Amino acid sequence: MDVFTQSLLAAAVLMPMVGSAIAVLGARVSNRRRRIATELGWMSALLAVGTAVAVALRGSFGIALGGAHGQPLLGLWADPLTATLLVLICGVGAVVQSYGLRYLQADPKAERFVAAANMVVTAMAVVSTSITLAGLVAAWVVAGIGFVAVVGARPDLPGVRTSARRTLGMFVLGDAALVGAAVIIWLRAGNVDVVSSYAVRLAAGAIGGFSGAVALLIVVAALSRSAQGPFGRWLPGTVSAPTPASALLHAGVVNGGGILLIRLGALAGDSIFAMVVAFTVAAGTAIVATALMTRKPDVKGALVFSTMGQMGFMIAECAVGAYLAALVHLVGHGMYKATLFFGSGSQVSRLGEESIAPARAGSTLVRLLAAGTMTVATVGVMTTIPGVLEHRGGAVLLVFTAATAAAAGWAWWAPRPGSLGVTVAWVASMLAAGALYGLVLGGLGDWIGPALPITGIGTLSPWWLLIMGVGGLAIAGLLRISSIRRRLVASLIAAGAPPAITSPQRSTHGFVDPWVGSRGDAVQTTAIWMEGVA
Numbered sequence: 138m139d140v141f142t143q144s145l146l147a148a149a150v151l152m153p154m155v156g157s158a159i160a161v162l163g164a165r166v167s168n169r170r171r172r173i174a175t176e177l178g179w180m181s182a183l184l185a186v187g188t189a190v191a192v193a194l195r196g197s198f199g200i201a202l203g204g205a206h207g208q209p210l211l212g213l214w215a216d217p218l219t220a221t222l223l224v225l226i227c228g229v230g231a232v233v234q235s236y237g238l239r240y241l242q243a244d245p246k247a248e249r250f251v252a253a254a255n256m257v258v259t260a261m262a263v264v265s266t267s268i269t270l271a272g273l274v275a276a277w278v279v280a281g282i283g284f285v286a287v288v289g290a291r292p293d294l295p296g297v298r299t300s301a302r303r304t305l306g307m308f309v310l311g312d313a314a315l316v317g318a319a320v321i322i323w324l325r326a327g328n329v330d331v332v333s334s335y336a337v338r339l340a341a342g343a344i345g346g347f348s349g350a351v352a353l354l355i356v357v358a359a360l361s362r363s364a365q366g367p368f369g370r371w372l373p374g375t376v377s378a379p380t381p382a383s384a385l386l387h388a389g390v391v392n393g394g395g396i397l398l399i400r401l402g403a404l405a406g407d408s409i410f411a412m413v414v415a416f417t418v419a420a421g422t423a424i425v426a427t428a429l430m431t432r433k434p435d436v437k438g439a440l441v442f443s444t445m446g447q448m449g450f451m452i453a454e455c456a457v458g459a460y461l462a463a464l465v466h467l468v469g470h471g472m473y474k475a476t477l478f479f480g481s482g483s484q485v486s487r488l489g490e491e492s493i494a495p496a497r498a499g500s501t502l503v504r505l506l507a508a509g510t511m512t513v514a515t516v517g518v519m520t521t522i523p524g525v526l527e528h529r530g531g532a533v534l535l536v537f538t539a540a541t542a543a544a545a546g547w548a549w550w551a552p553r554p555g556s557l558g559v560t561v562a563w564v565a566s567m568l569a570a571g572a573l574y575g576l577v578l579g580g581l582g583d584w585i586g587p588a589l590p591i592t593g594i595g596t597l598s599p600w601w602l603l604i605m606g607v608g609g610l611a612i613a614g615l616l617r618i619s620s621i622r623r624r625l626v627a628s629l630i631a632a633g634a635p636p637a638i639t640s641p642q643r644s645t646h647g648f649v650d651p652w653v654g655s656r657g658d659a660v661q662t663t664a665i666w667m668e669g670v671a
């Protein structure tokens with residue numbers, strides 16, 4: 138591959154780090170430096186898109202450095218999988234930087250956030266594109282350090298120090314697990330080329346009896362970074378950080394667990410015990426977090442548990458070997474969250490302008506007909522698209538699509554049967570959404586499929602996802618029983634509560650601190666509340 142395409146890849150990965158250096162230069166607060174760092178972030182996103190186009194037109198390519206016996210020590214690789222992840226990470230980073238530029242205007246410590254956020258973007262870009270295991274693990278640790286710095290960028294705010302310490306503790310635990318797995322692999326198989334499926338399978342064979350321990354350590358690292366189960370206590374406390382830190386967290390950082398399992402799936406998937414642990418913890422977190430999301434009284438708290446639930450389902454998809462579905466989920470979640478934060482300012486003019494139409498509940502028979510029609514139509518549209526059912530877990534995801542369509546049809550007709558024209562438009566939009574989802578799965582399957590990890594012998598059956606869905610419905614049913622609901626809801630609301638704040642404090646530039654009601658939170662309330670139904 139020529140020098141031009143290699144330069145595209147290197148520049149896309151390293152450009153945010155240049156922005157980080159520029160942001161911290163000088164002793165005074167400088168909106169100009171932050172603006173330059175933001176512009177470099179957008180350049181990085183454009184270069185990432187250029188890298189993806191180069192991969193589509195010319196095939197995979199990379200940059201390798203050092204090493205012996207033909208094995209690189211460090212390097213970057215662009216193929217359909219890594220290029221897709223690179224576009225996501227750099228795009229989310231650019232969106233968050235733009236949001237933070239406005240939100241943190243005139244903030245005396247904004248440079249800390251900009252520098253740390255760009256550090257996270259570069260590190261996660263290396264995690265996604267690294268050729269070798271050593272580069273991936275080193276970048277993973279740096280990304281964790283960077284995000285702790287993001288959370289603690291405003292230590293003067295109430296609760297931030299406690300949140301940063303808790304986050305650091307959980308990240309150290311997960312990072313130590315991944316470093317331990319890397320040390321075992323290095324001692325048994327050397328610095329593995331994680332891009333080559335053949336090299337990864339050879340490494341799995343060389344590990345031998347340590348394969349179960351390696352797989353479990355990788356799973357622990359993924360669960361810790363994605364705030365799952367007992368490793369998720371750090372996430373609720375991050376509501377005390379400024380909202381741009383939350384944007385970076387919800388749109389990007391927590392996706393790290395899924396990225397790790399997708400990139401190292403051939404190693405993690407060799408142990409059925411590790412996959413059972415991953416699925417059990419992730420499914421339990423998804424079910425409980427979804428229940429919490431609907432009961433949290435504050436917007437940020439609801440958003441936290443919404444993200445935990447989304448990440449739980451994504452980790453469960455990895456545990457059953459549905460890597461393509463997990464990738465689509467990961468990309469969709471990151472783009473959706475980034476879009477919400479980026480467009481939150483546009484909600485100001487809409488507050489108080491929308492009138493609430495009187496509810497007109499339809500009959501049960503009509504609602505059943507609407508739900509059934511939507512289910513059959515959406516599934517019919519999806520199954521006509523080639524490639525939808527060819528990847529692992531495709532049939533199970535089709536069941537979830539059917540359930541989503543049924544729920545949408547039932548919920549739509551409950552409050553407002555509406556006019557015929559509105560109903561037709563809504564049905565058409567649902568069918569279009571189903572078709573788009575099918576096209577994405579089918580198209581990405583053809584393009585990314587060969588670059589996805591080989592399914593390990595320990596991966597579970599995709600039908601376990603249905604058991605997870607049944608568990609969620611059971612919890613929802615229990616919440617309808619008043620005696621159980623009172624006890625359960627009290628426990629759920631108390632779970633993961635952020636550090637208590639006795640009185641609102643003000644920042645040096647005069648605005649109320651972010652998590653207790655700053656102007657930034659006010660303008661985004663309507664936008665991010667939509668995540669509650671995602």
